[in-house]
Amino acid sequence: MIDVDIENRLGDFRLAVAFRAEAPVVGLFGRSGSGKTSVVNAFAGVNRPQRGHIIVNGETLFDSVHGIDLPPERRRLGYVFQDDLLFPHMSVEGNLLYGFHRSSAAARFIDRDHVVDLLGLRLLLHRFPGGLSGGERQRVAIGRALLAQPRLLLMDEPLASLDVLRQNEVLRYIEQLRDDLRIPIVYVSHSVGEITRLADTVVLLADGKSIAVGEVDEVMGRMELRPHTGRYEAGAVIETTVAAHDLDDGLATLRFDGGELLVPNVEALIGERVRVRIRARDVALATERPRHSSVLNVLQGSVVSIANEDGPIVDVRVRIGSGSLVARITRRSRVDLGLAEGAQVYALLKAVSIDRRSVGYA
């Protein structure tokens, strides 16, 4: 549980950020210069807000009213920077254990060997940072932060200095530690893809202010926030379990309580949980189950709500099982089909519209 309400003035820049979040991963999203790093630095104790409080899991790190301001070394927050910032004069092992040795034995809940294996660092232990690839360095930096036994992980654009291949590599490791170690994460990014793939709750920042807080798709899909979210592809996330792999066709069957999805590009093993992000514009609606169609995924559901009814394009939210999908269709189609709240519809989804970036581990 994170409870933040801080104000700070840095020259002309005014920071006023407030949010509460229960989620395991909170995304801080905003353009560059929106104050993301200032917020993270306030968490870490690197800069001190003029007013407000920061409470993490019931522990007050900062409170201007009660004069509480823990120094960085006593906040127990693992800070992962955009640049890995490994200590160049220490081996990988030395880096990993820097914080570990400073943590009190009683507070240790993250095991050294577990982190080494989780992040695939076993073979790197005796190397020095200078000889590692960007992805390896960032993994060491994450391991180092974890082994300091933090109550919260702060990640400030941890993928920004990596190429796409390395980004995917590190992203997978972050997903694994989120699920394995159950450590809350505040994840800062200006990348919609990273935020939607990792975060459950998003805090939208603009000009130093938190202008929206909520579920990722709810916040990012809101039309009036468009100037701040940019070209966000409205959509919805469905949590599923891998039920089967068809190796001949290269398709995986993902099962959830609303039905099944056939999806390509799934690396997860049978039984593993994955979340699939489905863009609203990739979903078509029909009032009858279509036959003789190339569309593989047809899901039955009912219309929950219709947004932007007056524009030429409307967003129709369809309940399927306990989850929901959003379909972005023209107003004309809606009128032609006579869609209204409560209507029974079939959501059609082309399997090829789901790419590798849309599938992540749950």
Add this chain to the structure above:
Amino acid sequence: MGGDEAGIILLSLKVALASVVFSLPVAIFFAYVLARAEFPGKTLLDAVVHLPLVLPPVVVGFALLLVFGKQGLLGRWLNEWFGIVFAFRWTGAALASAIMGFPLMVRAIRLSIAAIDRRLETVARTLGGSRAWVFVSITLPLAVPGIITGTLLSFARSLGEFGATITFVSNIPGETETLPLAIYTLVQTPGGDARALRLSAIAVILSIAALAVSEWLTRRAGRSAKP
């Protein structure tokens, strides 16, 4: 007339070593403060630290005489309370050398501290390191190249120190007569040229040796940082 050559060389090395050993911690402190802290009067402190570099050495020696001489402000007090005497002792020569080499030492260390990414120190803090521990475990090791360079510069400066030393502690054979002072004396003496030349050659060898050692140390430090 100067003492024997071995004695002169040993005395010079002793003076230079003592000046470097005692000024190093102080230089590291000032280098860190000048590189990292912001406070009113920083420019003034910076200027004071650099003063020996721009003042005529004789003036520094004279100032030392006024402050640390037997009747000096600090000199009398140090003598009465601790029995420490600088005037006309080899310790005085070491003090003069230390002060003359101080700006060089501070400069080199300061530059290398300023070149360290401050965020490395920030990370170390968030990992649970106190300010003092972060300084010892991160800042100091990363400043090692600058510390080596500064130490060498100050050591070499010390071996060559003349003006401040002769003004402050005079030229006493066996006590304060270091290499440069001995060479000076010999040059002033009829028939001393040959010995002066020999001592000069030794001075050159010592300087080159010091340079080689520091080069070797720097390379070793660099290797452990980036193998």
